[in-house]
């Protein structure tokens with residue numbers, strides 16, 4: 455039986471494990487951390503990954519902790535005038551067959567971890583940091599930092615943007631700072647004026663920055679991401695704590711709803727992420743080793759599709775391993791079918807920076823008047839079904 459070693463127990467690694475175990479492929483996950491965890495922030499799941507999650511039987515669990523937004527809106531930063539809207543709710547389900555969800559990352563990771571453990575209780579190995587691998591004619595040996603080695607037929611690097619497996623396959627391709635930082639906070643919904651309103655995903659667009667707000671935890675928390683152009687990133691850490699006053703200052707003059715979220719934020723817990731990316735590559739596999747998710751194609755979060763791509767990868771890789779005659783052919787089939795789509799997401803996400811950041815409401819209106827984002831995303835993004843798309 456084929457044995458797959460997965461490095462990384464994030465959204466990508468866990469989804470891959472669940473997809474593979476579901477079809478009877480043997481899996482072991484090696485995660486460096488002492489427990490599986492995610493940051494205290496939200497995540498959006500559009501129809502393209504949600505099809506995979508439904509196929510794993512997770513509909514009920516997702517519904518129990520998520521919000522199904524009524525609309526996805528692009529709004530002007532100070533007036534909240536709506537520039538464009540993508541219909542969500544029942545309209546989205548009718549169009550795509552599955553809902554659009556927004557949820558807390560920790561809740562999502564719990565759902566995925568539970569699913570993997572139900573399929574096989576013993577496959578998640580914590581405190582297991584990968585150092586590198588050695589490939590032989592018929593398999594691969596993974597080396598862990600504590601001296602252990604494990605062998606398998608396939609190794610998947612699902613170890614995120616700083617992937618050691620990627621470094622060994624493609625060499626050092628340093629991630630570079632994009633010029634944007636992202637504040638991420640989540641605040642209790644009661645107490646916010648938007649508490650009583652229909653649940654929407656709002657992308658607030660404006661001068662040199664944008665923000666994203668949506669409800670999570672069944673509507674009990676409001677998630678906020680504030681992206682700010684910031685030229686001089688000099689700190690070593692990608693994630694660092696900053697004074698609340700900086701966050702407040704970054705969004706001076708923005709709509710009262712944004713002020714309300716910032717005012718409700720815990721002053722001692724304001725974290726900022728440096729947003730890094732890499733130029734898309736076209737070869738991330740060897741004969742027995744491949745990459746997925748952020749290890750393969752990290753993307754700016756400006757389409758909310760990074761984890762979605764990892765989930766699509768998991769489904770397509772599983773299908774390729776079932777369909778091809780041998781492992782090298784399977785990894786080739788998988789990669790061939792993921793390169794263009796993931797690169798398109800990376801490139802269009804980066805391009806959204808130019809769409810979202812304009813100095814005046816007039817310039818924003820002009821930029822958005824040239825686009826029909828709902829039609830665009832329906833046509834190629836949400837309509838993609840990783841479970842049935844032809845693998846060529």
Ligand SMILES: Cc1cc2nc3c(=O)[nH]c(=O)nc-3n(C[C@H](O)[C@H](O)[C@H](O)COP(=O)(O)OP(=O)(O)OC[C@H]3O[C@@H](n4cnc5c(N)ncnc54)[C@H](O)[C@@H]3O)c2cc1C
Nearest residue numbers: 462464465466486498584613614747748755758760761762
């Ligand atoms: C502000 C922001 C908002 C976002 N919003 C969305 C969104 O709404 N929707 C969406 O789809 N995407 C979103 N994304 C992107 C998404 O978070 C990532 O694309 C996704 O988490 C990548 O998952 P992954 O499993 O590939 O990697 P990761 O989540 O980085 O997981 C990698 C795992 O590997 C482990 N690991 C690393 N190195 C080793 C090692 N050497 N040995 C063993 N284990 C190791 C890590 O501990 C970690 O558990 C957002 C990103 C940001 C920054």
